[in-house]
Amino acid sequence: GLTIHSFLGESRKSSKKKQTRTFRPGDTKLENEWRHVKYLIIDEMSMVGRSLLARLNRVVKTAKHINSEIPFGDAPILVFRNTLRTQINNRAVLNKAIEMALRPMVCVAQDYFQRKIIDDLRLRKTILELPDNKTEHLPGDLPLVPGMPVLLTENMATELGLSNGTRGIFHQLVYEESSADIQFQDKNFPTNT
Known part of the structure; x- marks a missing residue:
């Protein structure tokens, strides 16, 4: 393209x-x-x-x-439209994970209101389902698979070369599991995600 x-x-x-x-x-x-x-x-x-x-x-x-x-x-x-593009990208990531025999990985946004985590499940679900043109172009779910290309859209750490427009390849997600891990069933992703 x-x-x-x-x-x-x-x-x-x-x-x-x-x-x-x-x-x-x-x-x-x-x-x-x-x-x-x-x-x-x-x-x-x-x-x-x-x-x-x-x-x-x-x-x-x-x-x-x-x-x-x-x-x-x-x-x-x-x-x-952004919504359709997001759906196509999500499907491509999930298909690649299946092709590589990997369990699909989806990062779910953690939203805050007045510096407090939104813990009302219905409100969280509603916010996560908003189209990305209503959330400053940030999706509620971000599917990831090793080997996928990524592009930074903000300056993260310019001293390390992590600035707007930097391209890279996603290899691994390192995180601390939350003790309050909340599972959402989303029609866009398989149940084992």
Whole structure:
């Protein structure tokens, strides 16, 4: 996968001379790039502006030789909402754990209100089920499997190189088991999780 900007050959860095790739009918490089593309998947649609979407529309029509007034030449475009993306990611992690013959591992958020742990089970369950666009984009459950890629979205310890945008591989979760471990049955995860 590519970002829309990189696919269009645009730099997101501001510069005086903005260089963009030009696309013309008969552009064999463009046609080769799109030869096997069957679907266009756009994640975080809210971050895509009108002009960028219009440019992408022109590229698709040029690459696929479509002279049509129908946007994107009626090509299938999939736009994921955060909720759907989270479900797809959860399923991928669980499938990988099963493939590796590992017991699925899910970390459950511990929420606080006025610096006190929320211990009302119904309230905890309700909060955990909120979509991540209502919880500062933090899911209530975080499934983990060794070998999965991770990306930091905050500066954690910059002196150790753990800063926003740092990529890594998850290997192991080291934790202290809570004496007040509360089990939730969640339809998204197997009962042995």
